Amino acid sequence: MKIVLFKISGCLGILLIITFLSGCDALYDKAKKEKDTDVWESVGKMMDIDEEGFLDLSGKWKFSIGDDSVWASLEYDDRNWEEITVPASWENEGFHGYNGYAWYRLSFDLPKELEGKDLNLNLGFVDDIDQTYFNGELIGLSGGFPPHFLTAYNAFRKYYIPKATIKKGKNLIAVRVYDLMIEGGIIKGKIGLYPTKSDSHLLSELELDLSLTGVWKFKLGDDPNWKQQQLNDSKWLNIFVPAFWETQGYSKYNGFAWYRKSFLYPADTPSKKMVLLLGKIDDIDQTFLNGELVGSIGNWDFDDVPVSFNHNNEWETIRGYYIPDSLITPGKKMTVAVRVYDGYVDGGIYEGPIGFVNQEKYHQYWKRRREIDKSF
Numbered sequence: 001m002k003i004v005l006f007k008i009s010g011c012l013g014i015l016l017i018i019t020f021l022s023g024c025d026a027l028y029d030k031a032k033k034e035k036d037t038d039v040w041e042s043v044g045k046m047m048d049i050d051e052e053g054f055l056d057l058s059g060k061w062k063f064s065i066g067d068d069s070v071w072a073s074l075e076y077d078d079r080n081w082e083e084i085t086v087p088a089s090w091e092n093e094g095f096h097g098y099n100g101y102a103w104y105r106l107s108f109d110l111p112k113e114l115e116g117k118d119l120n121l122n123l124g125f126v127d128d129i130d131q132t133y134f135n136g137e138l139i140g141l142s143g144g145f146p147p148h149f150l151t152a153y154n155a156f157r158k159y160y161i162p163k164a165t166i167k168k169g170k171n172l173i174a175v176r177v178y179d180l181m182i183e184g185g186i187i188k189g190k191i192g193l194y195p196t197k198s199d200s201h202l203l204s205e206l207e208l209d210l211s212l213t214g215v216w217k218f219k220l221g222d223d224p225n226w227k228q229q230q231l232n233d234s235k236w237l238n239i240f241v242p243a244f245w246e247t248q249g250y251s252k253y254n255g256f257a258w259y260r261k262s263f264l265y266p267a268d269t270p271s272k273k274m275v276l277l278l279g280k281i282d283d284i285d286q287t288f289l290n291g292e293l294v295g296s297i298g299n300w301d302f303d304d305v306p307v308s309f310n311h312n313n314e315w316e317t318i319r320g321y322y323i324p325d326s327l328i329t330p331g332k333k334m335t336v337a338v339r340v341y342d343g344y345v346d347g348g349i350y351e352g353p354i355g356f357v358n359q360e361k362y363h364q365y366w367k368r369r370r371e372i373d374k375s376f
Helices: 008-015 032-036 037-045 199-204 358-375
Strands: 058-065 084-088 101-112 119-127 129-134 137-142 156-161 169-179 185-188 190-195 214-220 238-239 255-264 272-280 284-289 291-296 318-323 333-342 348-358
Touching: 008 185, 008 291, 058 284, 084 185, 084 214, 119 129, 119 137, 119 169, 129 156, 137 156, 137 214, 156 272, 169 185, 190 238, 238 255, 238 348, 255 348, 272 291, 272 333, 272 358, 291 318
Parallel strands: none
Antiparallel strands: 058 084, 058 101, 101 169, 119 156, 119 185, 119 190, 129 137, 129 169, 214 238, 214 255, 255 333, 272 318, 272 348, 284 291, 284 333
Protein backbone atom coordinates (compact mmCIF):
# COMPACT_ATOMS: atom_id res chain seq x y z
CA MET A 1 0.00 0.00 0.00
CA LYS A 2 2.80 2.42 0.90
CA ILE A 3 4.58 1.82 -2.39
CA VAL A 4 1.36 2.22 -4.38
CA LEU A 5 0.77 5.58 -2.72
CA PHE A 6 4.28 6.74 -3.68
CA LYS A 7 5.75 7.34 -0.28
CA ILE A 8 8.47 9.63 -1.44
CA SER A 9 11.19 9.10 1.09
CA GLY A 10 11.22 5.44 0.15
CA CYS A 11 11.91 6.45 -3.42
CA LEU A 12 14.76 8.60 -2.24
CA GLY A 13 16.20 5.65 -0.38
CA ILE A 14 16.16 3.63 -3.59
CA LEU A 15 17.53 6.38 -5.82
CA LEU A 16 20.21 7.88 -3.63
CA ILE A 17 23.36 6.62 -1.90
CA ILE A 18 22.97 7.62 1.73
CA THR A 19 25.94 8.75 3.81
CA PHE A 20 25.84 8.61 7.58
CA LEU A 21 27.41 11.24 9.80
CA SER A 22 27.94 10.86 13.53
CA GLY A 23 29.06 14.38 14.43
CA CYS A 24 30.39 17.76 13.40
CA ASP A 25 33.87 16.51 12.75
CA ALA A 26 32.76 13.58 10.65
CA LEU A 27 33.79 13.57 7.02
CA TYR A 28 31.57 12.20 4.33
CA ASP A 29 31.62 11.89 0.60
CA LYS A 30 29.53 14.57 -1.03
CA ALA A 31 31.43 14.69 -4.27
CA LYS A 32 28.90 12.30 -5.77
CA LYS A 33 26.35 15.10 -5.81
CA GLU A 34 27.96 16.54 -8.90
CA LYS A 35 26.75 13.42 -10.69
CA ASP A 36 23.26 13.48 -9.17
CA THR A 37 21.58 16.16 -11.29
CA ASP A 38 19.31 13.73 -13.11
CA VAL A 39 18.39 12.02 -9.84
CA TRP A 40 17.44 15.29 -8.11
CA GLU A 41 15.28 16.39 -11.02
CA SER A 42 13.59 13.01 -11.30
CA VAL A 43 12.68 13.09 -7.61
CA GLY A 44 11.34 16.62 -7.96
CA LYS A 45 8.93 15.49 -10.65
CA MET A 46 7.58 12.85 -8.27
CA MET A 47 6.60 15.36 -5.57
CA ASP A 48 3.18 16.39 -7.02
CA ILE A 49 4.52 19.92 -7.53
CA ASP A 50 2.94 20.56 -10.91
CA GLU A 51 -0.61 20.60 -9.62
CA GLU A 52 -2.97 23.48 -10.24
CA GLY A 53 -2.34 26.55 -8.12
CA PHE A 54 1.44 26.20 -7.84
CA LEU A 55 3.15 29.52 -7.11
CA ASP A 56 6.72 29.45 -8.40
CA LEU A 57 9.10 31.14 -5.94
CA SER A 58 12.37 30.42 -7.71
CA GLY A 59 14.50 33.42 -8.64
CA LYS A 60 16.24 36.12 -6.62
CA TRP A 61 16.15 35.85 -2.81
CA LYS A 62 17.81 38.01 -0.16
CA PHE A 63 20.91 36.35 1.33
CA SER A 64 23.41 36.86 4.13
CA ILE A 65 26.12 34.70 5.62
CA GLY A 66 26.18 34.51 9.41
CA ASP A 67 23.53 33.60 11.95
CA ASP A 68 21.03 35.68 13.93
CA SER A 69 17.58 34.55 15.09
CA VAL A 70 16.24 38.05 14.42
CA TRP A 71 16.51 37.31 10.70
CA ALA A 72 13.41 35.11 10.92
CA SER A 73 11.29 38.10 11.90
CA LEU A 74 8.80 39.85 9.66
CA GLU A 75 9.98 43.21 11.00
CA TYR A 76 13.66 42.75 10.15
CA ASP A 77 14.95 45.10 7.42
CA ASP A 78 16.93 43.08 4.86
CA ARG A 79 17.28 45.82 2.22
CA ASN A 80 21.08 45.81 2.58
CA TRP A 81 21.37 42.08 2.02
CA GLU A 82 22.75 40.68 -1.21
CA GLU A 83 20.58 38.81 -3.71
CA ILE A 84 21.32 35.33 -5.00
CA THR A 85 19.47 32.86 -7.21
CA VAL A 86 17.34 30.10 -5.70
CA PRO A 87 17.80 27.25 -6.36
CA ALA A 88 21.60 27.22 -6.72
CA SER A 89 24.55 26.49 -4.46
CA TRP A 90 25.85 29.66 -2.86
CA GLU A 91 29.32 28.74 -4.18
CA ASN A 92 27.95 29.26 -7.70
CA GLU A 93 26.55 32.62 -6.63
CA GLY A 94 29.91 34.07 -5.58
CA PHE A 95 30.39 32.64 -2.08
CA HIS A 96 33.12 30.23 -3.13
CA GLY A 97 34.65 28.22 -0.31
CA TYR A 98 32.17 29.38 2.34
CA ASN A 99 31.01 26.80 4.88
CA GLY A 100 28.88 27.60 7.89
CA TYR A 101 25.63 29.44 8.60
CA ALA A 102 23.65 31.60 6.18
CA TRP A 103 20.08 32.88 5.84
CA TYR A 104 17.70 33.32 2.91
CA ARG A 105 14.66 35.64 2.96
CA LEU A 106 11.91 36.13 0.39
CA SER A 107 9.04 38.63 0.66
CA PHE A 108 6.26 38.01 -1.85
CA ASP A 109 2.63 38.80 -2.61
CA LEU A 110 0.22 35.92 -2.12
CA PRO A 111 -2.21 35.53 -5.04
CA LYS A 112 -5.88 35.82 -4.15
CA GLU A 113 -6.38 32.25 -5.41
CA LEU A 114 -4.29 30.96 -2.48
CA GLU A 115 -5.83 33.13 0.24
CA GLY A 116 -7.66 31.33 3.03
CA LYS A 117 -6.07 27.96 2.23
CA ASP A 118 -3.62 25.66 3.94
CA LEU A 119 -0.49 25.47 1.82
CA ASN A 120 2.57 23.31 1.25
CA LEU A 121 5.98 24.85 0.67
CA ASN A 122 8.34 22.92 -1.58
CA LEU A 123 11.88 24.02 -0.76
CA GLY A 124 13.65 21.37 -2.84
CA PHE A 125 17.00 20.12 -1.54
CA VAL A 126 18.98 22.11 1.02
CA ASP A 127 22.62 21.36 1.78
CA ASP A 128 23.07 20.46 4.62
CA ILE A 129 20.51 21.54 7.25
CA ASP A 130 17.66 24.03 7.43
CA GLN A 131 15.14 25.66 9.72
CA THR A 132 12.36 27.27 7.73
CA TYR A 133 10.03 30.04 8.90
CA PHE A 134 6.86 31.47 7.40
CA ASN A 135 5.91 34.93 8.67
CA GLY A 136 8.19 34.34 11.64
CA GLU A 137 6.70 30.94 12.57
CA LEU A 138 8.81 27.79 12.37
CA ILE A 139 7.21 25.44 9.82
CA GLY A 140 9.98 22.90 9.20
CA LEU A 141 13.39 21.57 10.19
CA SER A 142 15.55 19.00 8.42
CA GLY A 143 18.82 17.65 9.79
CA GLY A 144 20.68 18.48 12.99
CA PHE A 145 22.60 21.69 13.65
CA PRO A 146 25.94 21.70 15.46
CA PRO A 147 26.97 20.53 17.99
CA HIS A 148 24.79 17.53 17.03
CA PHE A 149 25.41 17.77 13.31
CA LEU A 150 23.32 15.51 11.09
CA THR A 151 23.16 16.17 7.36
CA ALA A 152 19.89 16.11 5.44
CA TYR A 153 21.28 17.22 2.07
CA ASN A 154 19.47 14.38 0.30
CA ALA A 155 16.02 15.07 1.80
CA PHE A 156 13.35 16.81 -0.26
CA ARG A 157 11.83 19.63 1.82
CA LYS A 158 8.05 19.82 1.80
CA TYR A 159 6.62 21.86 4.67
CA TYR A 160 2.98 22.34 5.68
CA ILE A 161 1.75 25.89 6.36
CA PRO A 162 -1.57 26.29 8.23
CA LYS A 163 -3.80 29.03 6.91
CA ALA A 164 -3.71 30.78 10.29
CA THR A 165 -0.04 31.59 9.61
CA ILE A 166 -0.70 33.02 6.13
CA LYS A 167 -1.52 36.68 5.51
CA LYS A 168 -3.32 38.42 2.69
CA GLY A 169 -0.88 40.32 0.49
CA LYS A 170 2.75 40.32 1.69
CA ASN A 171 4.22 37.17 3.25
CA LEU A 172 7.76 36.21 4.23
CA ILE A 173 9.78 33.01 4.01
CA ALA A 174 13.05 32.88 5.97
CA VAL A 175 15.41 29.90 5.80
CA ARG A 176 18.33 29.29 8.15
CA VAL A 177 20.95 26.99 6.59
CA TYR A 178 24.11 25.32 7.84
CA ASP A 179 26.60 23.71 5.45
CA LEU A 180 29.56 21.64 6.60
CA MET A 181 31.59 21.33 3.41
CA ILE A 182 31.60 21.57 -0.39
CA GLU A 183 28.24 22.88 -1.75
CA GLY A 184 25.83 24.78 0.44
CA GLY A 185 22.39 26.38 0.25
CA ILE A 186 19.03 25.77 -1.39
CA ILE A 187 20.56 23.89 -4.27
CA LYS A 188 17.98 21.91 -6.28
CA GLY A 189 14.28 21.47 -6.92
CA LYS A 190 11.20 23.38 -7.94
CA ILE A 191 10.58 26.01 -5.27
CA GLY A 192 7.07 27.21 -4.52
CA LEU A 193 3.71 27.03 -2.77
CA TYR A 194 0.54 25.10 -3.52
CA PRO A 195 -2.69 24.19 -1.67
CA THR A 196 -3.04 21.07 0.42
CA LYS A 197 -5.71 18.61 -0.59
CA SER A 198 -7.72 15.51 0.40
CA ASP A 199 -8.73 14.64 3.95
CA SER A 200 -5.66 16.31 5.43
CA HIS A 201 -7.17 19.64 4.43
CA LEU A 202 -10.39 18.87 6.32
CA LEU A 203 -8.41 17.72 9.36
CA SER A 204 -6.38 20.92 9.27
CA GLU A 205 -9.59 22.89 9.72
CA LEU A 206 -9.71 21.71 13.32
CA GLU A 207 -8.92 24.73 15.47
CA LEU A 208 -6.56 23.42 18.15
CA ASP A 209 -6.86 24.75 21.67
CA LEU A 210 -3.12 24.16 22.16
CA SER A 211 -0.73 23.46 19.28
CA LEU A 212 2.32 21.24 19.82
CA THR A 213 3.65 21.58 16.28
CA GLY A 214 7.34 22.45 16.25
CA VAL A 215 10.59 21.15 17.70
CA TRP A 216 10.44 18.02 19.87
CA LYS A 217 13.15 15.92 21.52
CA PHE A 218 14.01 12.70 19.67
CA LYS A 219 16.06 9.56 20.30
CA LEU A 220 16.56 6.34 18.35
CA GLY A 221 16.20 3.11 20.27
CA ASP A 222 13.78 1.87 22.90
CA ASP A 223 13.62 2.14 26.68
CA PRO A 224 10.36 2.01 28.67
CA ASN A 225 11.78 4.55 31.12
CA TRP A 226 11.70 7.21 28.38
CA LYS A 227 7.98 7.68 29.04
CA GLN A 228 8.62 9.19 32.48
CA GLN A 229 7.87 12.88 32.93
CA GLN A 230 10.93 13.52 35.09
CA LEU A 231 13.38 12.06 32.53
CA ASN A 232 16.20 14.45 31.58
CA ASP A 233 16.05 14.59 27.76
CA SER A 234 18.25 17.69 27.38
CA LYS A 235 20.89 15.70 25.49
CA TRP A 236 18.41 14.23 23.03
CA LEU A 237 18.46 15.57 19.48
CA ASN A 238 15.85 17.97 18.13
CA ILE A 239 13.35 16.95 15.46
CA PHE A 240 10.48 18.80 13.81
CA VAL A 241 6.95 17.48 14.24
CA PRO A 242 5.17 16.71 11.99
CA ALA A 243 7.61 15.37 9.37
CA PHE A 244 9.07 11.99 8.46
CA TRP A 245 12.31 11.32 10.29
CA GLU A 246 13.89 10.31 6.96
CA THR A 247 13.64 13.93 5.82
CA GLN A 248 15.51 15.05 8.94
CA GLY A 249 18.70 13.07 8.62
CA TYR A 250 17.61 9.55 9.54
CA SER A 251 17.51 8.06 6.05
CA LYS A 252 16.60 4.41 5.79
CA TYR A 253 16.23 3.99 9.56
CA ASN A 254 13.66 1.38 10.56
CA GLY A 255 13.01 0.43 14.15
CA PHE A 256 12.13 2.06 17.46
CA ALA A 257 12.34 5.75 18.28
CA TRP A 258 10.90 8.05 20.93
CA TYR A 259 9.57 11.60 20.78
CA ARG A 260 9.18 13.86 23.81
CA LYS A 261 7.62 17.30 24.22
CA SER A 262 7.56 19.16 27.55
CA PHE A 263 5.48 22.32 27.81
CA LEU A 264 3.53 24.53 30.19
CA TYR A 265 -0.21 23.99 29.82
CA PRO A 266 -1.64 27.54 29.69
CA ALA A 267 -3.92 28.45 32.57
CA ASP A 268 -6.46 30.03 30.19
CA THR A 269 -6.70 27.00 27.86
CA PRO A 270 -9.63 24.55 28.18
CA SER A 271 -8.56 21.48 30.15
CA LYS A 272 -11.69 19.36 30.46
CA LYS A 273 -12.81 16.74 27.94
CA MET A 274 -9.72 17.13 25.77
CA VAL A 275 -8.29 15.04 22.93
CA LEU A 276 -4.57 14.77 22.19
CA LEU A 277 -4.33 14.87 18.41
CA LEU A 278 -1.13 13.44 16.88
CA GLY A 279 -2.14 13.37 13.23
CA LYS A 280 -0.63 10.38 11.46
CA ILE A 281 2.28 8.21 12.62
CA ASP A 282 4.25 5.69 10.59
CA ASP A 283 3.85 2.85 11.57
CA ILE A 284 2.59 2.20 15.13
CA ASP A 285 2.73 4.10 18.42
CA GLN A 286 2.18 4.12 22.15
CA THR A 287 1.51 7.60 23.55
CA PHE A 288 2.03 8.72 27.14
CA LEU A 289 1.02 11.90 28.97
CA ASN A 290 2.97 12.59 32.16
CA GLY A 291 4.10 8.96 32.13
CA GLU A 292 0.60 7.50 31.77
CA LEU A 293 -0.46 5.54 28.68
CA VAL A 294 -3.28 7.48 26.98
CA GLY A 295 -3.51 5.68 23.65
CA SER A 296 -1.92 3.38 21.11
CA ILE A 297 -2.34 2.17 17.55
CA GLY A 298 -1.02 -1.18 16.36
CA ASN A 299 -0.23 -4.57 17.86
CA TRP A 300 2.25 -4.08 20.73
CA ASP A 301 2.10 -7.71 21.87
CA PHE A 302 5.49 -9.06 20.75
CA ASP A 303 8.68 -10.61 22.15
CA ASP A 304 11.47 -8.65 20.45
CA VAL A 305 10.15 -6.41 17.67
CA PRO A 306 6.64 -5.97 16.24
CA VAL A 307 5.81 -8.38 13.44
CA SER A 308 2.33 -7.01 12.75
CA PHE A 309 2.80 -3.29 12.17
CA ASN A 310 0.97 -2.60 8.92
CA HIS A 311 -1.88 -5.09 8.63
CA ASN A 312 -4.57 -2.43 9.03
CA ASN A 313 -2.90 0.57 7.41
CA GLU A 314 -1.87 1.85 10.81
CA TRP A 315 0.46 4.38 9.18
CA GLU A 316 -2.50 6.35 7.77
CA THR A 317 -4.72 6.17 10.87
CA ILE A 318 -5.50 9.51 12.52
CA ARG A 319 -4.40 9.53 16.16
CA GLY A 320 -6.90 11.15 18.51
CA TYR A 321 -6.49 10.09 22.14
CA TYR A 322 -9.09 11.01 24.78
CA ILE A 323 -7.37 12.44 27.86
CA PRO A 324 -8.67 11.90 31.42
CA ASP A 325 -9.38 15.26 33.06
CA SER A 326 -7.14 14.29 35.98
CA LEU A 327 -4.03 14.29 33.78
CA ILE A 328 -4.27 17.97 32.80
CA THR A 329 -3.46 20.70 35.30
CA PRO A 330 -3.59 24.22 33.83
CA GLY A 331 -0.50 26.26 34.60
CA LYS A 332 1.65 23.17 35.19
CA LYS A 333 4.40 21.50 33.18
CA MET A 334 3.31 18.48 31.13
CA THR A 335 5.17 15.96 28.99
CA VAL A 336 3.98 13.99 25.98
CA ALA A 337 6.12 10.95 25.13
CA VAL A 338 5.49 8.91 21.98
CA ARG A 339 7.04 5.49 21.37
CA VAL A 340 7.13 4.72 17.65
CA TYR A 341 8.03 1.63 15.67
CA ASP A 342 8.53 1.80 11.92
CA GLY A 343 8.90 -1.43 9.97
CA TYR A 344 9.97 -0.13 6.57
CA VAL A 345 10.12 2.91 4.28
CA ASP A 346 9.13 6.15 6.09
CA GLY A 347 8.82 6.60 9.83
CA GLY A 348 7.70 8.99 12.53
CA ILE A 349 4.99 11.53 13.36
CA TYR A 350 4.62 12.76 9.81
CA GLU A 351 1.32 14.64 9.38
CA GLY A 352 -0.58 17.04 11.63
CA PRO A 353 -2.28 18.76 13.17
CA ILE A 354 -0.53 18.15 16.49
CA GLY A 355 -1.92 19.34 19.82
CA PHE A 356 -4.91 19.44 22.15
CA VAL A 357 -8.49 20.02 21.01
CA ASN A 358 -11.73 19.76 22.96
CA GLN A 359 -13.98 16.78 22.32
CA GLU A 360 -16.80 18.81 20.79
CA LYS A 361 -14.59 20.13 17.98
CA TYR A 362 -13.17 16.64 17.43
CA HIS A 363 -16.60 15.08 17.20
CA GLN A 364 -17.73 17.73 14.72
CA TYR A 365 -14.74 16.89 12.50
CA TRP A 366 -15.73 13.23 12.33
CA LYS A 367 -19.36 14.11 11.61
CA ARG A 368 -18.32 16.30 8.68
CA ARG A 369 -15.96 13.64 7.39
CA ARG A 370 -18.65 10.95 7.46
CA GLU A 371 -21.02 13.24 5.59
CA ILE A 372 -18.40 13.80 2.91
CA ASP A 373 -17.67 10.06 2.69
CA LYS A 374 -21.39 9.32 2.19
CA SER A 375 -21.55 11.76 -0.72
CA PHE A 376 -19.10 9.64 -2.76
